[in-house]
Every structure is written in structure tokens, then in C-alpha cells.
Amino acid sequence: MIRVAVLGYGNIGRSAEQAINAAPDMELAGVFHHNDCLECIDADVVLVCTPTREVQKFAAVLAARGICTVDSFDIHGQIWNLRTALNPVCLTNKTVSVISAGWDPGTDSMIRALLTAMAPKGLTYTNFGPGRSMGHTVAAKAIKGVKNALSMTIPLGTGIHRRMVYVELEDGADFKTVEAAVLADDYFAHDETHVIAVDSVDALNNVAHGVNLVRSGVSGETHNQRFEFNMSINNPALTGQVMVSCARAAVRMRERGEYGARTMIELRPIDLLAGETENLVKALV
């Protein structure tokens, strides 16, 4: 049994715990909080379910102890930096960190890589939603006069998105002033954005999300090869499950001596799955 611990117990940490308990080859090695003693964690793998900006700090401490880690670091422009920072720690301490292991970055990344291998020339568009954007929600909440907010991402195709911003106003706040501040914010100024006042943001709460990923490209000399991937999912449940599947891959890679920090496009799909190679090949190939 692979012993998997959870560090951080928000939406994703709770979902990850459920996925560990559902896995036939894993047991829960404990749930830990940000302020707990990291030296006290005894596990084969730790799922780092902290806020994204704290991932590197925690993963580096755990990797230095030779423990495998998995995170769902999701700032696309900084993923290579995270890999570069953790890779030498993993090599020195003979362990594996799987980074940015969620659905985007994560499984969407694997699909983008696969579609590029199938049609090397062409365009891929990743369309997100409908679903809540955490970054935009946080930006809307920070605006003066906003008590609570929810920013929904609506896909319009070709990677263009509409922002539907639901705001619960503080007593005495002026809607028109808040609306103007949202529309002027750099998070919203570049997209079609609609601001709507509601009595309760909590009443809208829903962790549903989705993706529509399309590629049209060229295989060899043949144009008009068309591919599409769609999903409609519970966001933290999928993220937690993907992290747990990557925990299995991390342990297998460490067993084979393939140390280092790796993104999901650097993992073999079979390593994500419970079971023997023969059975998996017979069932899935």
C-alpha cells in the first residue's frame, strides 16, 4: 500500500482525502495543516494542497526529506520556475515531485501534448467554463464596496471568455461605482465583463466547471485534422483525484530511479493507474 498524506485541508485537500480512501492501493497517512510540523509527516507521498504560492516552500522541505510530493500549482507562467527550483532537491534526495497536477495545468496539458503529436502544425484553443475563476473572484472581492463576489468564466470559443461577476454589496455601497471599478480592473478590462448585484453570493456557490479544448491541424501533409475534448466536472473532486493518480506515478518513478521534478506531460499514462501492466494494457489499449 502506498502511504499518502494530505497537507492543507481546503476544498482540494478534502477531495484528495476521498480519492485516497477510494484507491485500492493506497492508505491515508494523515491530514496535516499549514502550521503542523512537516518533520512529523511519515508518508511515501504528500499531496501539497496549500494555496499555490506556498507550494514551493512546502514541497522543497518535503523533497529534502526524500518524500515524494504532488501539487497542483496553477500559475501557468511560473511552472518552469517551480520545476527548476524543485528538480535539484529531488535529484539530491532521490525522490520525485509531480508539479502542476490538476486539470489545467495537468490533464489538459497531456491532451494538448497528445494532440500536437497527432497534428504537429495547427492551432489549439482551450476554452474554460462555465465555472468559477478563483483569480477573478479574488480580484472582484478586493474591490471597495464589495462584501462578497463570484466571477464566472463563460467560454465564447477560440480561447475568448466572458466574465460574469456577481457582487454582494456592503451596506451603503453604490452599485454603479463598484461596477465601474470592476470594469477598470486589469483582471477584467480585457474581456467582455458583466457585473450583476445579488443579495447572496453564497446562494450561487457551485464548484462545477468545464473545458472545451479544440485543435485543427496537419498530420504529415494532410490538413483539416480535427480534434475536440470536452468535460463537465466537479472542480475540486477532479483536481483531488488527479493529484492522487499522480501520487501513484511519483512512487513508481522513484522505485525505478527516475528522480526529479516533473510535469504531467512527462509522465506515462499507465503510471497513473492502479493495477498490473498486463491487465491495464489488455483493458485500455
Next chain:
Amino acid sequence: MIRVAVLGYGNIGRSAEQAINAAPDMELAGVFHHNDCLECIDADVVLVCTPTREVQKFAAVLAARGICTVDSFDIHGQIWNLRTALNPVCLTNKTVSVISAGWDPGTDSMIRALLTAMAPKGLTYTNFGPGRSMGHTVAAKAIKGVKNALSMTIPLGTGIHRRMVYVELEDGADFKTVEAAVLADDYFAHDETHVIAVDSVDALNNVAHGVNLVRSGVSGETHNQRFEFNMSINNPALTGQVMVSCARAAVRMRERGEYGARTMIELRPIDLLAGETENLVKALV
């Protein structure tokens, strides 16, 4: 430059040649026919584009010379046997054979594996077409009174398919007799099948194909996670391109000392792609 040769010059061999020529990191090391001297092939990788039943014989001879091979062996029930036969040859001769590298088996297999990792419990249905089925076409051609035939696979959902069989009759053949023979054939007896007489099968010829692959499953304890992959493609062009991308993976695996016969679910997506790790991670993750 990776030196890639093509063995067998039918639809797939021709498409593979085009994909080699389009690849920035490859050069064509020759096109060879079934009866050519295998000992004369000088290449890093050979794409075995022969009929499926001849793949094992040719791949084993080439692997014994330490050459990497890629095939698109497509008899689903015999893939594990092929892997078992080629694996010791690859291990002994320190080389890599990527087997069953097309779109199904192949890239569809990678997607099935990935979706299983995202929602381990649930059902996946792979719906093929509309497109020509080679196996069913050959079965229809073998029927007495049939001069030429084309069997189209039409997806009806949940893995159920309709067979549309277009037959060009020999002079004097009776349509009703041919129709009854098609419907009684084991290839067609279990599916909804329609037989249609046409003047020219050649006039219907089209290498378009498609897939609709759906999974509904459970991530952790969360049900109703829904995934769908669709594609509409030129069949030999995609198969040839996938084989060429797998040739790159085979060479990289051999360079790392990861010898053996492997299916596509055992490959890292990044190994399929031209370019450096840093650029690929930045572009795709």
C-alpha cells in the same frame, strides 16, 4: 537528426513518409518493400507499415539488429502477445519497439488511460466512425458474387455500431443471395447491417474516419464527472503521423536505456514531440 526508414509502402507507409519529411528533427532513411533485404536497412528507427499479421516477423528481425521499430498492429486481443514476443528481443539487443501505435489502438488508448486516471470508476464507450472498417470490408469482399465491397462503420452510441455494406456485384451474381451471405457472416451477424448494391465501389472511396469516446465516472466520491473526445480525421494520415511521433519516443527511450516493447500508454507524451523540454513545458503545460 533521427534517421527513420519506412517498411511497406501502402496508404500508411506513404503517409508516414510525408510525416517524416515534415518533422524538423528527422530524415528519411529509405523506403523498403516486404521482399527487400532487411539486413540492408540502415536507420535509427524503422516504421513497420506492413499488414498487421506480418508485423511481428519484421519487427523481431529489426529489433534483433538493435534497430528501434514502430508498428500500428491493430488486433486488440493480440496486443499483449505481440508485446510479450518482442520485449525479450528488445531487452537482449538494447532497443525499443513501440507497438500498436496508431489512433485505436494508440492515441485513443492514451485517452482511455487518462480518463480512467481522472475518474477511476465508470464506463468508457469508444464509438467509431463514420468511416471504413478494413476488417469488415475484407470480409465482405470474400463473399461469393462480390467483385468489390466497402463496409462503413456508423456509430450509434454506447459502443454499438451499424454496418453499411456497399457491394459491387460480379456479372450474373444475385443481389439477394449476396445480401443473405453478408448478413449471415460472423463479421456482420451481431450488428445492424444494411447491404446496398452500387455500380462502383471505387466511386465511394474515402479515407475519412472519426471517433467519439465518452466516459462518465467517479472522481474520489464524486459521481457524474463527464468527459468526451471527438475527432474527424484522414485515417492513414493520422496513423502515419502517430507512428512518426512514436519513432521519436522510441529513440529517446533507447538513449535513456529504457529498453523493451511498449504500448502507447507506456510512453510519456512529451517524448512524442520535437523540441526541448523547457520549450515544450512552457508551451503546453
